[in-house]
Amino acid sequence: MKKKVHISQVIIVVFIVMGFITVQFVQAGTLEPGSDGDPLVTKSYVDAQINKIIQGNTYTNNPVASIDSQEVAELKAEVAELTNVILDLQNKVTSQTQSEQGFLPLNLKQGKKLITGNGAEVIVRSGTVKSIKGINGNLCDVTSGKDLDDGASILLNHHLISSRDDGRGVFAVDSSVWLLVKGDYQIK
Numbered sequence: 001m002k003k004k005v006h007i008s009q010v011i012i013v014v015f016i017v018m019g020f021i022t023v024q025f026v027q028a029g030t031l032e033p034g035s036d037g038d039p040l041v042t043k044s045y046v047d048a049q050i051n052k053i054i055q056g057n058t059y060t061n062n063p064v065a066s067i068d069s070q071e072v073a074e075l076k077a078e079v080a081e082l083t084n085v086i087l088d089l090q091n092k093v094t095s096q097t098q099s100e101q102g103f104l105p106l107n108l109k110q111g112k113k114l115i116t117g118n119g120a121e122v123i124v125r126s127g128t129v130k131s132i133k134g135i136n137g138n139l140c141d142v143t144s145g146k147d148l149d150d151g152a153s154i155l156l157n158h159h160l161i162s163s164r165d166d167g168r169g170v171f172a173v174d175s176s177v178w179l180l181v182k183g184d185y186q187i188k
Contacts, residue, residue: 091186103180108172108187115169116162117184122170127177129154134168 133150143158
């Protein structure tokens with residue numbers, strides 16, 4: 001036997017569903033920003049809470065414990081590590097963008113190393129520069145057709161290529177080093 005569904009029953013169900021949806025919309029509009037029902041907060045709210053902690057005020061009615069010097073040192077070390085990661089990523093983005101555009105002029109400060117990536121190219125334009133050997137070999141001086149020994153002086157205007165990303169690169173001996181660089185590199 002089939003039961004007949006009356007139009008009045010369908011209309012009642014539709015009104016119940018519509019009422020439920022309406023109640024949900026009304027409740028969503030009356031939630032307090034930052035409450036458990038609406039946990040999104042603004043940057044200014046977070047900054048204010050951090051300032052309360054820094055100033056030694058209470059947070060959620062509990063006294064704030066003082067931060068000891070070891071915790072501060074650990075946080076400083078983490079910030080330094082994250083800063084290095086950001087700088088490395090920034091160098092990679094710059095070198096990738098630059099490799100699409102051609103050679104990038106770069107002033108390498110005295111005592112700094114330019115560590116080349118796989119397929120990177122370097123031309124020394126001025127200053128005194130020495131080669132750095134990588135784990136698997138040396139830079140290739142394609143102008144002279146030779147691999148450079150570790151610590152070898154690099155002649156000006158010679159085209160160098162790094163075949164691997166294994167720590168090979170160049171070292172600035174003096175303060176007047178200018179290079180043309182193409183490809184991935186890191187400055188250390």
